[in-house]
Amino acid sequence: MNNKICLLRTLKMLPIFFIVFDSCYLFGISPSTTDIKNNKVYTSEGCRTSYKISVVPQYSRVCQSAKQMPKEKGNVYGIDMEFECQKKNDLYVDLLALFNYGRLNGSIPAHIKEIVGKGAFGYSFFWGCYEHQWVLSSYAGFGYRLLVNHFLESVPPWSSMRIHYHNYFIPIGFKLQHNFSCNWKIGFNGLFMPSVTQMLYVCRVKGTLWKQSRSPSYEVEVPVTWINSYSKYKIEISLVPFYKHWVLGSSKVLSFPTWRQNYWGIGLQYSHNF
Numbered sequence: 524m525n526n527k528i529c530l531l532r533t534l535k536m537l538p539i540f541f542i543v544f545d546s547c548y549l550f551g552i553s554p555s556t557t558d559i560k561n562n563k564v565y566t567s568e569g570c571r572t573s574y575k576i577s578v579v580p581q582y583s584r585v586c587q588s589a590k591q592m593p594k595e596k597g598n599v600y601g602i603d604m605e606f607e608c609q610k611k612n613d614l615y616v617d618l619l620a621l622f623n624y625g626r627l628n629g630s631i632p633a634h635i636k637e638i639v640g641k642g643a644f645g646y647s648f649f650w651g652c653y654e655h656q657w658v659l660s661s662y663a664g665f666g667y668r669l670l671v672n673h674f675l676e677s678v679p680p681w682s683s684m685r686i687h688y689h690n691y692f693i694p695i696g697f698k699l700q701h702n703f704s705c706n707w708k709i710g711f712n713g714l715f716m717p718s719v720t721q722m723l724y725v726c727r728v729k730g731t732l733w734k735q736s737r738s739p740s741y742e743v744e745v746p747v748t749w750i751n752s753y754s755k756y757k758i759e760i761s762l763v764p765f766y767k768h769w770v771l772g773s774s775k776v777l778s779f780p781t782w783r784q785n786y787w788g789i790g791l792q793y794s795h796n797f
Contacts, residue, residue, distance in 0.1 A: 581601055
């Protein structure tokens, strides 16, 4: 009789066991898994990888302004591709390419196209246990930004005019992230970009690059990331709100003012670690 009672109690506990097990599987909270072929052991901490490739489609609301000039506002859509090497207490490498396209509306409507590329090297500091780990990566490097303004106004002298802004800059920044569980982390990224040189090219004055005044720009990001730690190859999905402030220097020769561009946006980042 006692054996039957024990058996019935055990059978009643089985559904609870399967519910807990399935929940752990879904959210990546799993026991250690052994890869016998490669003689590696993967735990719920995941495989601590050093290399990451990311793709980030993004949207930005842009406001462009200058002194004694009307503001221009519009929507910009783009994609960001990034490669990172982040080793524990070791070298940090960051390579990034960005393409944006959109339209600004105002007194002089214009299409804008933006291309940014940068490479940087630095060092990463790790401390704390995995589920409460802190990582700080600081870096510096070299970058280039091309911004093309194609004015749509049919009134001279703006009709179909194109202005190319070239900005060579030094990216100096840091990335701070905190793993507050085995599946979630939050970060804060700051980037300061002093200009080495800024030049502009007006399509109607062929063969001439006009120097601009140099002004620094900056960028801030706050990524919130979900990590699939169940797999030995960690997949990360991040929601990345950001703010960018770009400065287009003035040109005294052409009487061009200093333009300030403010980007308020959000990106959805998909990352693969290997």
